[in-house]
Amino acid sequence: MKNLLKALSFFLVLVSGFLTIFKLNERNNKLLAKEVTVLQVNQTIAAIAATLEKSIPIKQEAPQEASSLEKESSPRIKANRNARGEYIYHVPGGVFYDRTKPVEWFHTEEEAKAAGYRKSAR
Secondary structure, three states, X not given: OHHHHHHHHHHHHHHHHHHHHHHHHHHHHHHHHHHHHHHHHHHHHHHHHHHHHHHOOOOOOOHHHHHHHHHHOOXXXXXXXXXXXXXXXXXXXXXXXXXXXXXXXXXXXXXXXXXXXXXXXX
């Protein structure tokens, strides 16, 4: 009879331990899901902020200031040779702009044309 009680109490302790582990695991899964959601929201907010920073227009008061701004800022026109050996430049917003690996950079389209490049057809 004593052995039966010892075995029964051991079994109850074992079961309560498993239940505790199960509850903790369930809580961890819920916390992990919340953490992943927070991370995704933070990444989305960072992407939106970066997009908004890029899309805020710069106030241009005079044409002379605009051209000096273009010269001072980093060049945005990419230029390279295509597979057929043609010299082509790509402007921001063009179809191939993001895929182009530039050999040269230019501030204005006029500079690119003066260097012997033509504008991308798309």
